[in-house]
Amino acid sequence: MILLVDVGNSRLKWTQANAGLLQPTLFMDYRQADFLECLREFWLHIAAPRQLAIASVSENAVTLLLLEMARALWPGIEVIIPRASQAAFNVKNAYAQPERLGVDRWLALLAAHRYYPGDTCIVDCGTAITIDFIETDGKHLGGLISPGLLLMKKSLAQNTAALPFNEDQADTQLAVVTEAAINNGTLLAAAGLVEATLARQPKVYRLVLSGGDAETVARYLAIPSIVDSDLVFKGMLNYCRNENAS
Ligand SMILES: Nc1ncnc2c1ncn2[C@@H]1O[C@H](COP(=O)(O)OP(=O)(O)O)[C@@H](O)[C@H]1O
Numbered sequence: 001m002i003l004l005v006d007v008g009n010s011r012l013k014w015t016q017a018n019a020g021l022l023q024p025t026l027f028m029d030y031r032q033a034d035f036l037e038c039l040r041e042f043w044l045h046i047a048a049p050r051q052l053a054i055a056s057v058s059e060n061a062v063t064l065l066l067l068e069m070a071r072a073l074w075p076g077i078e079v080i081i082p083r084a085s086q087a088a089f090n091v092k093n094a095y096a097q098p099e100r101l102g103v104d105r106w107l108a109l110l111a112a113h114r115y116y117p118g119d120t121c122i123v124d125c126g127t128a129i130t131i132d133f134i135e136t137d138g139k140h141l142g143g144l145i146s147p148g149l150l151l152m153k154k155s156l157a158q159n160t161a162a163l164p165f166n167e168d169q170a171d172t173q174l175a176v177v178t179e180a181a182i183n184n185g186t187l188l189a190a191a192g193l194v195e196a197t198l199a200r201q202p203k204v205y206r207l208v209l210s211g212g213d214a215e216t217v218a219r220y221l222a223i224p225s226i227v228d229s230d231l232v233f234k235g236m237l238n239y240c241r242n243e244n245a246s
């Protein structure tokens with residue numbers, strides 16, 4: 001059994017993989033005070049994993065805490081910390097400094113090349129919205145980073161005198177009350193970003209969405225898309241399998 005952990009800027013996600021099959025993902029707010037105790041309670045009751053993989057775009061301190069806890073629970077556990085590199089699994093990183101590409105984006109690219117072969121656009125709708133393009137031959141073309149839905153709304157509330165924060169349903173209609181105007185404006189900013197980015201490319205790409213807001217954004221896109229919330233874990237699992245082989 002392999003324990004897979006994905007630490008984003010909003011949430012920690014973890015799952016287990018058995019014989020190459022991913023179990024359902026569990027989500028945790030790792031900024032809550034009792035987060036380690038909560039996670040420990042879960043991990044105490046799972047079968048001892050052979051390997052632990054942690055992909056984090058958060059502070060290194062979070063990874064260190066997780067490692068300390070895992071090593072106390074399962075002494076001798078093999079640890080894998082995936083990193084973005086210049087090339088791996090027939091995927092070639094477009095970044096001038098490849099290691100600076102977020103490891104979540106890199107793992108999603110590895111998964112996309114394997115599970116969505118062809119010319120593919122990956123959009124991760126998390127704390128940030130990231131857009132990455134990969135071609136049939138595994139060549140990453142680069143990408144974009146923009147604030148995610150929650151972050152856009154929080155920054156409006158934090159940087160204006162009159163705008164409130166609320167999490168009501170959004171759509172892309174013109175609004176007649178402030179709350180809806182914010183919710184709809186930010187949702188359309190996200191959907192419009194994805195559509196405009198694709199429209200500016202010289203060819204057609206298959207669109208795959210992941211991240212906490214993937215379903216919401218997909219619902220309001222004027223173009224077809226696939227939602228695959230396991231993209232990062234799929235990439236992480238393949239990364240671990242290769243570590244086993246090497
Ligand atoms: N229970 C939840 N807690 C936090 N965010 C949530 C929740 N449900 C949906 N979301 C949405 O998911 C987004 C975070 O997605 P996620 O993929 O977990 O981000 P990250 O990888 O950056 O931690 C938030 O912007 C929020 O709008």
Ligand SMILES: CC(C)(COP(=O)(O)O)[C@@H](O)C(=O)NCCC(=O)O
Pocket residue numbers: 008009010057100101102103104105124126127128129130145
């Ligand atoms: C862009 C990100 C903040 C997205 O993180 P997330 O929304 O998943 O929390 C993360 O992938 C990151 O820190 N990337 C490093 C910079 C880069 O990819 O260019």
Ligand SMILES: [K+]
Pocket residue numbers: 124125126127128129130211
């Ligand atoms: K993201």
